Amino acid sequence: MTRAEKLDLYYWMRLTRTFDERMLAHWKQGRGVGGTFSQRGHEAIAVGAASVLAPNDVVSPMHRDLGAYLVRGMTVREVFSNLLGRETGPTQGRDANLHGMSSLDRGLIGYISHLPHSLPVALGVAMSFRYRGEPRVALAFTGDGATNAGLYHEVLNMAGVYCAPLVIIVENNQYAYSTPCHQASKVQSISGHAKGYGLRTTTVDGNDVEAVRDVALEAVQRARAGDGPSLIEAETLRMLGHAVHDGAEYVPRELLASWEARDPVVNYRRKLESGGAKANDLDAIDRRCRDEIEDAVAFAEASAWPDPSTVTRGVYAV
């Protein structure tokens, strides 16, 4: 990776983090609309994996993958507008927070709450590439909780048998809402049971953006070359509650403290500095992120609400 590429990774992670902090402040001030989901702890996975895609690849992020949306070119103005239910968001007020934030021309397929349900859709996207003989790849994100749903297993099985150009990232953040992984499955290695479907599997430190990038790049290249699907289990910890309303008192404090020491954004900055990056350059990135987010908040708040007379518009393609 070049120095510029590394600074890019840092920028996208820092932008995600700054967005997240500003968003939570907004909600604590009572200025939010509905609920919203913190990204804290997931920045390296979303940014690292999405950064390896080609422009015409397609990605289906989940609700903790703001970084993937940003890397694909969705602007923080658009995203904050979607959070506030405004006309200027990508769903024009039709869907909440990060749900459903799609933009097919940027290769983004928004997810729905039923979490494994993006996976078969991403598989279909991958199969459309196969159908047309295009060297394109579909990348789909899901969470540890979704791996206990039957659909997840249907998709792994089909991806294997069809040799689909699909890469699945399972973000193992150790909790499905309040339920820890060990209460939900006897099998503690997600990449381990995925092997049983004939997929190539890897487990990676989800707080190390370069490590995520490396394994994602290898998997995407393999898929593009026609060598079939891969599954990457990226390990992290969800550092805040399931959504903004949730204090997550059920997560042991010691566990949080141990993962706080592994913070993906802070540690990557440290790593870049020890590798020779100038603190001034990194500070400039931090400032730029703050400015962009403040602009996005102002833009979203000044944006029009959707016109109620359009409520029935768009149910059907015409």
Place this chain on the structure above:
Amino acid sequence: MPSAVTNASNFGFAGEDDATAGRELTYIAAISEALREEMRRDPRVLVLGEDIAGDFGGAFKVTKGLEAEFGARRVMNTPIAELGFTGMATGMALMGLRPVVEMQFADFISCAFDSIVQFAASAHYRHLGAVPWVIRAPSDGGLRSGPFHSQNPEAWFVHTPGLKVVAPGTPADAKGLLIAAIRDDNPVIYFESKPLYRTLKGPVPAGEHVVPIGQARVARPGDALSIITYGTQVREAMSAADRLAAEHIECEVIDLRTLKPLDTATILASVRRTSKALVVHSANQLAGVGAEVAALIAGSAFEWLDAPVMRLGGLDTPVPFSPPLEDAYRPDARKIYDAAKTLASY
């Protein structure tokens, strides 16, 4: 009008019907013809489902011969994973392909419910994009197939914003509505009648034949009352109407053809002419499509009515297996005759 094939034992697979002189086709051959013609016309069209490929050609043989002509790329066998392969079809459709999914039986569509009603149906409203897939759902009973191979689950999907739902009752409409469904940019669920597959034969235009979605048909004009129905029950209603005509009771039979969006104009025009309405379907009567039709008539043709709207549908039970039980469960020509006669004399 289509003629019933007289040999009742033809419920089975004997006597494959292909195009014959005079262009009469069975209902099932009309479905196969629509698939083949659309696959020839449009390279984006593919079919997928359980056991549909190869010489086997599906549980009912609708896709027989398609793989030989179009190859495995466009005729995909799937594992028994309705939820997964329906979601896969959504992804293909978002990328501009036109997948036609075969549910082996309409009863199994519940396995795919989330993929249909949550993801695909809401996709366009949520600004994701168009989802131009078709699900073919072989539905209805009377074939002594028991609770899990006889169902008519169309009401679930009519209730879901973003879907279109069609249910042809003749071979010509079986072809024309399937072609329209494939060309439609929205997710369309196509309920095909298993009881009509090989027992109903009728004229089917060769080549391009599109029946627009959203248009009902006056299957038989009359002035005594309107029988509003669709799918298998069109034939039953026509048979009942013939019997009543011999008694000088002329029923109008409206074949809805499309259940969503409903052709409200044709329904209301008929009822405003006849002043009496009997709504019939094989599916359970409770909260079925007929309830919506009855509410439409009550709300928009109240002043024209000379009698309460009558409904005839399946009972509020699972579909029973044993012949006397199943016959007690479902509407048929005799029950329609009885209900229409009662209504006519109201």
